[in-house]
Amino acid sequence: MSGGGKWGRRLVIAVPNIWLILFFMVPFLVVLKISLSEPRIAIPPYAPLWDWVNGALEFNINFDNYAYMWEDSLYINAYLSSLKIAAISTLLALFIGYPMAYYIARSPEPRRSILLLLVVLPFWTSFLLRVYAWIGILKTKGVLNEALLWLGIIDEPLIIMQTNVAVYIGIVYTYLPFLILPLYANLVKLDDTLLEASYDLGASRISSFFRITLPLSMPGIIAGSMLVFIPVIGEYVIPALLGGLNISKTATGRWLRRWRW
Amino acid sequence: MSEHILAAEAKPWRDEMAKPFVRIRGISKFFGDLAAVDDVSLDIYRGELFCLLGGSGCGKSTLLRILAGFETPSAGSIEIDGQDMTGVGANLRPTNMMFQSYALFPHMSVEKNIAYGLLREGVSKSEAMSRTADMLSLVKLDGFARRKPHQLSGGQKQRVALARSLIKQPKLLLLDEPLGALDKKLREETQFELIRIQEDLGVTFIVVTHDQEEAMTLSTRIGVMDAGRIVQVGEPRQIYETPNSKFVADFIGSVNIFDGEVDVAAPDMMRVNTAEGAILCEPLAGLKARQKLHIAVRPERIQLSRAPLELANSMPGMVEEVAYLGNLSIYRVRLEGGQCLKVSAANGLHEENPITWDEPVFVGWSSTASLVLIA
Numbered sequence: 001m002s003g004g005g006k007w008g009r010r011l012v013i014a015v016p017n018i019w020l021i022l023f024f025m026v027p028f029l030v031v032l033k034i035s036l037s038e039p040r041i042a043i044p045p046y047a048p049l050w051d052w053v054n055g056a057l058e059f060n061i062n063f064d065n066y067a068y069m070w071e072d073s074l075y076i077n078a079y080l081s082s083l084k085i086a087a088i089s090t091l092l093a094l095f096i097g098y099p100m101a102y103y104i105a106r107s108p109e110p111r112r113s114i115l116l117l118l119v120v121l122p123f124w125t126s127f128l129l130r131v132y133a134w135i136g137i138l139k140t141k142g143v144l145n146e147a148l149l150w151l152g153i154i155d156e157p158l159i160i161m162q163t164n165v166a167v168y169i170g171i172v173y174t175y176l177p178f179l180i181l182p183l184y185a186n187l188v189k190l191d192d193t194l195l196e197a198s199y200d201l202g203a204s205r206i207s208s209f210f211r212i213t214l215p216l217s218m219p220g221i222i223a224g225s226m227l228v229f230i231p232v233i234g235e236y237v238i239p240a241l242l243g244g245l246n247i248s249k250t251a252t253g254r255w256l257r258r259w260r261w
Numbered sequence: 262m263s264e265h266i267l268a269a270e271a272k273p274w275r276d277e278m279a280k281p282f283v284r285i286r287g288i289s290k291f292f293g294d295l296a297a298v299d300d301v302s303l304d305i306y307r308g309e310l311f312c313l314l315g316g317s318g319c320g321k322s323t324l325l326r327i328l329a330g331f332e333t334p335s336a337g338s339i340e341i342d343g344q345d346m347t348g349v350g351a352n353l354r355p356t357n358m359m360f361q362s363y364a365l366f367p368h369m370s371v372e373k374n375i376a377y378g379l380l381r382e383g384v385s386k387s388e389a390m391s392r393t394a395d396m397l398s399l400v401k402l403d404g405f406a407r408r409k410p411h412q413l414s415g416g417q418k419q420r421v422a423l424a425r426s427l428i429k430q431p432k433l434l435l436l437d438e439p440l441g442a443l444d445k446k447l448r449e450e451t452q453f454e455l456i457r458i459q460e461d462l463g464v465t466f467i468v469v470t471h472d473q474e475e476a477m478t479l480s481t482r483i484g485v486m487d488a489g490r491i492v493q494v495g496e497p498r499q500i501y502e503t504p505n506s507k508f509v510a511d512f513i514g515s516v517n518i519f520d521g522e523v524d525v526a527a528p529d530m531m532r533v534n535t536a537e538g539a540i541l542c543e544p545l546a547g548l549k550a551r552q553k554l555h556i557a558v559r560p561e562r563i564q565l566s567r568a569p570l571e572l573a574n575s576m577p578g579m580v581e582e583v584a585y586l587g588n589l590s591i592y593r594v595r596l597e598g599g600q601c602l603k604v605s606a607a608n609g610l611h612e613e614n615p616i617t618w619d620e621p622v623f624v625g626w627s628s629t630a631s632l633v634l635i636a
Contacts, residue, residue, distance in 0.1 A: 194366060196331055196358075196360070196364065197360060197366070197425075198366075199331075200329060200351050201352075201377050201425070201429070202353075203352060203381045207381065212366060216368055
């Protein structure tokens with residue numbers, strides 16, 4: 001390889017590396033530094049980690065923040081609760097999203113594009129507006145309750161707002177496209193003749209699905225689930241708006257309250 | 262193994278009383294207005310290696326998929342070993358299919374791929390594994406059990422696919438272009454391997470192929486298909502030597518075709534007028550003067566000489582091109598009427614002064630070499 005090619009190659013590799021160092025590693029180190037400093041009610045709200053005292057470099061490494069995290073069980077509980085909500089939401093999204101992705105991938109070509117368009121269509125509206133719209137649907141005198149009452153399915157309005165159910169509905173609704181798209185991309189590549197071969201060898205359609213389609217779509221399932229699970233752990237707006245005061249259940253809510261932001 | 266009666270030797274199709282093993286009756290398949298398979302009826306006998314031969318889009322693959330149960334025919338019925346297959350799903354038919362793309366399950370090892378059919382049938386794991394091992398040695402892949410499909414060469418994948426389709430001991434094995442993805446040398450070896458396995462197991466094979474040479478080598482009989490219809494069924498030799506139409510003559514091997522009309526149709530001889538003059542043929546019953554027809558002559562039936570030939574048909578021409586292929590040479594000879602004839606001749610060893618470009622020559626053939634084609 002020529003010298004120019006080698007430098008060109010290094011340059012290409014350097015660009016994403018510099019990006020990652022600058023915007024991921026540096027902020028992470030800053031957070032790490034803050035976590036080891038002593039908190040203060042001031043600006044900035046923490047003491048410096050190191051200082052020059054009489055010509056000597058003095059470190060003040062403080063593990064109180066870590067100790068506090070364990071002492072006040074609310075932090076651990078909040079974190080576990082976030083994990084739980086994220087895990088359940090991901091599973092719900094998977095159960096709803098898999099059949100949708102499967103159906104789209106199996107549809108004839110022209111219809112596929114329309115269905116995909118419909119999946120991403122909600123992104124054209126502001127995220128916040130869509131969550132507010134759910135309040136209008138789910139509240140005690142909202143669209144859903146009025147409709148169910150009118151149909152005579154229920155006698156009293158359901159209390160959905162301010163509960164975890166509302167949070168799950170909001171999260172699954174918002175994050176579903178992130179699961180459907182990678183899963184669709186995987187399923188659409190599935191070779192039909194594999195299913196025919198399975199069927200031909202005596203497997204039923206259901207058995208073929210579990211033995212062929214499902215294992216082969218694992219990369220799509222994992223990619224889609226990660227795209228839902230990771231952002232939902234840190235999701236704040238949906239629990240705040242739909243879960244009401246219960247946001248104390250999430251780590252973010254706890255943190256905001258502690259620092260009175 | 263010799264307990265099977267080899268269809269290749271017994272030739273049951275020559276016996277009018279023989280009971281067919283697969284009966285295809287008036288099968289049609291329409292995709293919209295288009296008939297992919299158009300009223301096909303066919304009898305196939307036990308232990309045959311039957312080839313469905315035709316160009317792309319002739320309906321041969323659709324017919325195979327109907328036999329496998331992947332497509333429902335628009336009309337007609339199929340009977341396998343006396344059982345009507347109407348409404349029987351692919352997973353319940355006594356057939357297995359070997360796919361052109363092999364369709365090996367990429368996430369399973371060779372062993373699991375082959376055992377798949379048995380395990381779905383509820384055969385115990387230990388029995389399935391021992392039968393898998395037998396299959397692996399039948400296709401000469403011992404020691405490959407734990408490999409994944411992507412670690413195999415094309416030829417090895419082909420043999421895994423064959424083993425997987427044979428393990429359930431199907432009554433009928435359907436093979437879609439089984440050698441299509443292999444290179445020429447491997448294809449020739451595999452052809453004989455396929456015949457060996459077929460004769461060892463005595464399973465009836467139906468092979469779809471577009472390669473006439475492959476069909477000639479493999480099959481007990483060939484069914485030539487065109488535009489959804491079977492145009493001729495017969496042993497390879499019959500198809501080659503007595504094609505029933507211009508299409509078949511042209512499709513199987515290479516051929517020179519003259520268009521003409523009957524001049525004299527006597528009981529002991531027939532003369533046909535063509536643009537290249539009169540051609541003598543063997544008489545054919547039921548032909549009258551003025552009837553339009555085609556005369557087909559195979560390139561290897563034509564003799565080439567510098568002097569006029571003492572044959573029923575002899576014509577002067579000019580050599581335009583010579584292709585030397587080692588064992589034989591192909592000559593293109595322009596006749597006086599403007600038609601170009603393909604002639605092939607075996608090459609002798611150290612031939613002195615061979616016929617070459619731009620030489621005036623005579624071409625000739627016997628009256629029996631003139632194949633009369635009405636369609």
